[in-house]
Amino acid sequence: MLPKFDPTDQKACLSLLEDVTTNVKQIQDSVLEAILSRNARTEYLSGFLNGQVDKQSFKKNLPVVTYEDIRPYIDRIANGEPSDLICDRPISVLLTSSGTSGGVPKLIPLTTDELEQRISFASLYRPLLYKYVEGIRERKSFMLYFVTRESETASGILVRTMITCVLKSLKPSNSFIWDQTQISPHGISTCSDTTQSMYCQLLCGLLQRDNVGRLGAPFASSFLKIIKFLEDHWPEFCSNIRTGRLSDWITDPQCVSGIGKFLTAPDPELASLIEQECSQTSWEAIVKRLWPKAKCIEAIVTGTMAQYIPLLEFYSGGLPVISTFYGSSECFIGLNLNPLSKPSDVSYTIIPCMAYFEFLEVGKDYQETGHDPAEKPVVVDLVDVKIGHDYEPVVTTFAGLYRYRLGDVLRVTGFYNNAPQFHFVGRQKVVLSIDMDKTYEEDLLKAVTNAKLLLEPHDLMLMDFTSRVDSSSFPGHYVLYWELGSKVKDAKLELDPNVLEECCFTIEESLDAVYRKGRKNDKNIGPLEIKVVKSGAFEELMNLFLSRGSSVSQYKTPRSVTNEEAVKILESNVVSEFLSRKTPSWELHELYSNR
Incomplete structure (x- = not known):
């Protein structure tokens, strides 16, 4: 686990990062030893290890599992x-995942110790x-x-999203x-x-615009939703600021009290x-233009979020x-x-104190490699990954997950000291398939990225998208739902059928x-179809998932939809269709090189 440190001591923090990225093997071995010795008597571990808590027994006897394997416990x-x-x-706490990658939220165990570690990590x-960012400490973070409304299990354990958990657990x-x-x-x-929270947070940001040093949200998609909210409500913000009076519909006591510290008098200027x-x-x-002193925007823009970079x-x-x-x-x-690397070049350096990390190598077709399908998958330790190879992380945590597959695909880009650095490729998940074809999330994102370049000369922007397979007729085909926007405010969208048909072909x-x-x-x-x-269609889609326990902070638009309600929402919002x-x-040699 992370050693204790003072987060306000910049030199100490940077020194700690140097230490933990240098002594990777020793730290990983000690992390595994601590996890196994601490939890050896649990029903799960004792059933596999029979009291033997050495690394060799762990690797030999414990299976690599998915959520469905651990879910009964x-x-x-x-x-x-x-x-x-x-x-x-x-x-x-049982953390609820966003539920948009796999369709159904998972419940992930968390202990108080583990929560404190995550807060320290952040x-x-x-x-x-x-x-790296000059002048950023002179102003505040926006x-x-x-948070989302929490619930309890039958036994009284809180069920929360990660962000809700952190915000509500602060001492x-x-x-x-x-x-x-x-x-x-x-x-x-x-x-x-x-x-109400979004409105009042934005109002705080506008009232203190000259004191904002950095701003952002957990994901690029959530930051863009905030910008859209600002676009819809800016006249009301101006009215509040001009009169010094908060809108009557803001009734939450925490919001009214919080904004009252800043909205103290009319400010027509x-x-x-x-x-x-x-x-x-x-x-x-x-x-x-609104926050002229800001030095950067913070938001995750890797993986499926990369499409929002433009x-x-x-x-x-x-x-x-x-x-x-x-x-x-x-x-x-x-x-x-x-931090200042280009969004497309971002690599993450593994911090070896946070869990015991293993990696299952996957090939370019996202199939597990290096083992007979009838046998247990071969996994390698953190220090044994190879540059240029793709892996799925397998984690063993202090909170009760053992050799647990995350489902992500990471590509090794290098090392910082002795700690591997990874580029986030995407989810190891087929998002579209009709016959022998298998289109993975990464493939779909790259194809859409190529196609949306055709929109640029027409001042059009792809705001969001998802997809599904339509098997209602033979042969089945891919359907992509696109929400488009104009670079010119309030401009009527003029869709050229030739351009959209060319987008279909480019994909x-x-x-x-x-x-x-x-x-x-x-x-x-x-033929592939763009609808x-x-x-606002994707806002409706988001609201569907929010009603099922996701949160604005954690929500990620699913890159494919199979849920009937989700499809119904999208279909009811279709305004035009292109094939x-x-x-x-295709060439024969391509077919074999792809296998």
């Missing part, structure tokens, strides 16, 4: 059985920003977070530090009414300035976009030690040879 704990089924410490990042002393370093008061950020910027015909560089760049006005760290509900894993040309062969020769796959949906009019090419 978690369900038993949720229903009242003791935590020592899997962990020697009490499970204080606080390691501030010194890196101070080191990071927008949102009074930490809440005081929060209010000293953050633009928006802690009370507003913990308001369970997301709309500031209101006019904001009105001048927001009423321009284009919102290009709106972030820089939109962030459009709104940011040249501010660097920083992806801070890589983690999940199961485990916090790595930090971006080069098909960008997919692999198996797909293209199915389209051309076998005729087992029909353009109304503005690929040409057949993509």
